[in-house]
Amino acid sequence: MVGLGAPAALSRVAITWENAYAKAFTVQLSTDGAAYTQAYATTTGTGGQQSIPVTGTARYVRINLTQRALPAYGYSMWELQVYGDGGTPPAGRTFAGLALVNNVTRRPILGLSPLTDGAVVDLTRLANRSLSIYAPTFPRALKPGGKVVLFKNWALVDPAPFPTRAAAVAATDTNYAALSGALPAANLVAPISDTFETVIATRGTSFLIVADGKHPNDTAVYLDAATLYGILFRESPRPLSNLYAAATTATSMRDVAATAIGY
Structure with missing residues (x-):
């Protein structure tokens, strides 16, 4: 789930998948984080980079994953981006002193989701995904x-x-x-x-x-x-x-x- 900070009129969602992409998924929108409406659905996802037109006003955007492309693995994205007008995105965060990849070989050291063994890793994308998508959800999910x-x-x-x-x-x-x-x-x-x-x-x-x-x-x-x-x-x-x-x-x-x- 992505929180936009305030309701915004949306036009597009862009997903960059790792090898473990979703063959079937939906894009869902919400203004309050509780009730969601479906803005897009597919059962023939191809992975890679997807640009998905959406229409609606939302403060929260989530991807509901329903079928794996690789049954032996889960789901993994490099990046999820939401485009539109309005809204105030939350302030960015950084992990000081955290090296997610080796800068010489670009092989991953650690991440918050599965990484492809020996894959070339874009450090900026990986850090942004971890900070923007996963980290903000933790306080809300904990009892x-x-x-x-x-x-x-x-x-x-x-x-x-x-x-x-x-x-x-x-x-x-x-x-x-x-x-x-x-x-x-x-x-x-x-x-x-x-x-x-x-x-x-x-x-x-x-x-x-x-x-x-x-x-x-x-x-x-x-x-x-x-x-x-x-x-x-x-x-x-x-x-x-x-x-x-x-x-x-x-x-x-x-x-x-x-x-x-x-x-």
Whole structure:
């Protein structure tokens, strides 16, 4: 959802999709953020850059995604732009000291939505999307006392473009700390990368990462689940049952998770 700051007469919505685009979606408009009307609908989306004519007055614009182009993945946009007359857009924000991509190779370090592995990333677009689309919604979505959980994880076999694994870990830690400090909502960082590195240090990358070098295996997913369990339910994951993994493996992964989150 995009908030325009004040009602505006709209003429066009422009979407720049990543590879995981929506084949079917609608564009919806609202003046109060509660009741929405449909301004556009398609079941034959083609991804890439789409310029969509719309007519209506709205303060809020949202995209309702109903069918994935790639069933194995979710939805991801580079940018959503709204055009028209009137309205007062909210003041821009910046994340001081946050490097979302490596400026030499342009490979992503982190983002608030899925990124294509090794893709060329436009830093300005990525930062603008994160700040304009996602960050402003967090305070409105949280219940009293709630927090945004930042899933800190960039576990790959190959640390490139960084010279060493330690350098890659340091960049991840620095960037997530900056992101946590800049978000306009209470948040905490889930130390997924920390648990991965603890295991990798003694058992190697193949213990958690599949042969393509980029994605977690079942043991890694169990480790993630144990870590998030402890954070979300505020109790140690050590007593959990040995589901989905061999007993010795499950026990050791729960111990790593518990230690990382302070139990």
